[in-house]
Amino acid sequence: MSVAAKSIRSPLDERTVRMLKCGDSVLITGELLTARDAAHRLMAERISKGLALPVDLAGRILFYAGPSPKPPGRVAGAIGPTTSGRMDPFTIPLLEAGLKGMIGKGRRSEEVRRSMVEHGAVYFAAIGGTAVLLSGCITSMEPAAFEEMGPEAIYRLQVVDFPVIVVNDVQGGDLYLRRDGAVSRPDCGGSRQESADPCRI
Amino acid sequence: MRKIPASQITQAVKELCLEANTRLGLDVLEAMRNALKREKSLLAREILQRIILNAEAAESENMPMCQDTGFVVVFAEIGQELCVTEGLFTDAVQEGVRQGYLEGYLRKSIVKDPFRRENTGDNTPAVLHSEMVDGNEIRLIVMPKGGGSENMSEAKVFAPSVGIEGVKTYVVDVVKRAGANPCPPVIIGIGLGGTLDQCALLSKKALLRRVGSRHPDPFYAALECDILDSLNRLDIGPQGFGGCTTALGVFIEVFPCHIASLPVAVTIQCHAARHAERRI
Numbered sequence: 001m002s003v004a005a006k007s008i009r010s011p012l013d014e015r016t017v018r019m020l021k022c023g024d025s026v027l028i029t030g031e032l033l034t035a036r037d038a039a040h041r042l043m044a045e046r047i048s049k050g051l052a053l054p055v056d057l058a059g060r061i062l063f064y065a066g067p068s069p070k071p072p073g074r075v076a077g078a079i080g081p082t083t084s085g086r087m088d089p090f091t092i093p094l095l096e097a098g099l100k101g102m103i104g105k106g107r108r109s110e111e112v113r114r115s116m117v118e119h120g121a122v123y124f125a126a127i128g129g130t131a132v133l134l135s136g137c138i139t140s141m142e143p144a145a146f147e148e149m150g151p152e153a154i155y156r157l158q159v160v161d162f163p164v165i166v167v168n169d170v171q172g173g174d175l176y177l178r179r180d181g182a183v184s185r186p187d188c189g190g191s192r193q194e195s196a197d198p199c200r201i
Numbered sequence: 202m203r204k205i206p207a208s209q210i211t212q213a214v215k216e217l218c219l220e221a222n223t224r225l226g227l228d229v230l231e232a233m234r235n236a237l238k239r240e241k242s243l244l245a246r247e248i249l250q251r252i253i254l255n256a257e258a259a260e261s262e263n264m265p266m267c268q269d270t271g272f273v274v275v276f277a278e279i280g281q282e283l284c285v286t287e288g289l290f291t292d293a294v295q296e297g298v299r300q301g302y303l304e305g306y307l308r309k310s311i312v313k314d315p316f317r318r319e320n321t322g323d324n325t326p327a328v329l330h331s332e333m334v335d336g337n338e339i340r341l342i343v344m345p346k347g348g349g350s351e352n353m354s355e356a357k358v359f360a361p362s363v364g365i366e367g368v369k370t371y372v373v374d375v376v377k378r379a380g381a382n383p384c385p386p387v388i389i390g391i392g393l394g395g396t397l398d399q400c401a402l403l404s405k406k407a408l409l410r411r412v413g414s415r416h417p418d419p420f421y422a423a424l425e426c427d428i429l430d431s432l433n434r435l436d437i438g439p440q441g442f443g444g445c446t447t448a449l450g451v452f453i454e455v456f457p458c459h460i461a462s463l464p465v466a467v468t469i470q471c472h473a474a475r476h477a478e479r480r481i
Contacts, residue, residue: 025244038318068268068308077306078259078268083349083382105349105440106382127248127440128349128384129473130255131268150320151268151308163251165244165442176381176441 005163011059012100012122020122020166022173027161028124032063032103033144036082038152040090047093054145055154057094061101061124066151067141068131076138076157078131081105084123088112095119103164107176117172124164125175137162203280203337205481207288210339213479214297217343218273219305221477222265225256228412229388229449229474236386236446245444249386252439252472267473270307271345273298273327274405280336291329294341299323310348330402342409344476350387353379356401356466365424368393368465373431375467376448381441384471388412388450389432392466395456404466407452409476416453425451439472449474 008016010030020026033055035043043053064084068077084104091102092115100121105128108116116123126134137159145154167175230253237249259266275294285293302309302324311325312318334340355375359367372391379387392403415422429451438444449472458464 025247066268066308066310068265068270069306071264071306074264077308078265078270080268082269083352085382105384107380107441125381125440125442127251129267129471130251132258132262132264132266133251133255135264136258151310152320 007161010061010101012061013059014120017100017120017122017170020169021171022166022169022175022178024166026124026164026166028061028164029160029162030158032061032157032159032162034063034065034067034079034153034155034157035087036064036066036152037086038149039146039154040087040094042146044090044093047097053097055156056098058098059100060098061103062094062099063126063157064102064104067135067155068151070141074135076135076141079135079138080131081126081128084108091115095121108168113168113172113174116168117170120170122166122170123168125167126162126164134162203283204286205283205339206286207290207293209481210285210290210293210341211297211300213341213481214275214294214343215301215304217341217477217479218298218301218307218345221343221345221475222270222305222307223259223263224477225259225266226412226474226476229472230256232412232449233386233472236449240439240444240446242438242442242444244442245439245446248439248442249446265305265307266475267347267471268308269310269347269349270302270324271347271475272311272351273324274344274346275327275329276342276344276406276409277329277331278334278340279331280338281333282337283339290331294329295325295327298327299325339481340478341481342476342478344405344408346405347384347471347473350383350469350471353383354404354466354468356392356397356404356464358397359463359465360461361463363463368463369424369428369431371465372428372467373435376432376469377435377437379469380437383469384473385437385441386439386446386449386472388470388472388474389428389448389452390468390470391428391451391453392468393453393455393464394458395464396459397464397466399456400464401466401468403454403456404468407454408468408470408474410450410452412450412474421453421455425453
């Protein structure tokens with residue numbers, strides 16, 4: 001990204017997590033684990049039954065994504081963030097299990113935000129609908145659990161310079177909440193001020 | 202009576218699934234480039250640029266622009282002087298979706314049942330809206346609709362006393378509540394009138410309009426502009442990080458309604474506003 005970006009490595013260590021601030025542009029190199037609705041439900045079920053998780057979450061980043069199938073000649077299919085809010089009901093036990101980062105889009109619940117501060121975890125947004133560009137950051141991809149679930153399986157990805165934005169940092173900062181209540185931005189008025197024709201966009 | 206074999210419908214639907222998922226409409230791209238000229242927030246500009254780059258990469262690499270290749274909605278206008286032979290029209294459409302999604306490496310996002318969520322494995326069934334029209338041609342439109350933006354869509358049947366202001370407030374609130382979830386900049390389809398089912402369908406059909414076009418009725422054209430302006434003052438911006446590009450377009454479709462009702466449906470479309478069309 002042209003906005004000055006911080007480069008970090010995944011799995012995350014505590015020093016890295018603490019250095020990230022809401023609004024930072026970040027390039028991640030290392031490992032990501034994909035997991036979306038069904039994988040979260042299954043992981044939560046295992047935790048509630050006292051069973052081991054199929055993947056080690058210590059220091060890991062979960063990427064809320066269900067990739068499209070891999071075409072021949074490519075490392076990965078199209079991949080991008082899904083709406084994180086759907087994972088909220090399952091997230092706190094995963095943070096308790098050592099999860100340190102999550103990549104998705106959209107706001108998190110108050111409970112999850114609080115738990116992230118408590119457990120020292122960060123939430124990143126990736127740009128939704130840029131699935132070809134994001135796929136290009138993947139250097140390897142292999143199923144790690146629940147392979148039979150296709151796009152809902154957990155995949156282990158190795159990525160290089162995977163671009164994200166810090167939404168929630170460990171100090172409780174929230175890039176979306178920072179925007180709430182703002183009616184208009186002084187540097188960017190409504191379209192009516194830009195043009196006599198508000199439909200000209 | 203003109204006859205066309207069902208296999209021709211299948212082939213067309215398959216090709217339209219591939220085209221829609223890999224090629225973003227020039228109207229959407231142009232709207233995004235125009236937004237880039239007005240947008241001042243650095244992050245918002247960066248996001249718009251990446252969305253444009255991604256659309257270009259999708260086309261040149263023949264990849265779906267978004268991993269969510271959607272629930273396929275097919276609109277078919279079937280000329281009544283035309284007869285489909287060697288198979289059922291509905292089956293031919295579903296087979297086209299099946300082939301397109303399997304051969305195009307597109308994601309299979311449909312589960313068989315709302316509670317027993319087993320994947321159908323081929324992205325069928327598509328939702329098919331057929332209409333008999335004059336003539337001996339078929340017009341097929343394939344719209345792969347993403348789940349993230351569909352999840353933030355809403356409908357409500359108001360009493361007529363809600364008035365224009367009440368409807369406006371409702372639509373703006375729906376988009377505000379949606380925030381970053383539906384991948385803004387969004388396109389808003391609004392259905393007004395009819396029964397609840399008809400109203401929801403109108404809100405989908407509204408999304409087929411060319412971005413930048415206006416409603417032919419000046420009354421609704423003005424309302425579309427007014428709502429678009431209000432949405433772009435919400436400061437949601439690209440991906441919800443602020444900016445004046447929350448929506449690229451607002452399209453209203455209307456239908457007569459019952460003396461007791463004023464139904465309103467709002468379908469939110471993400472920036473990957475995909476649809477492809479063909480006449481046979």
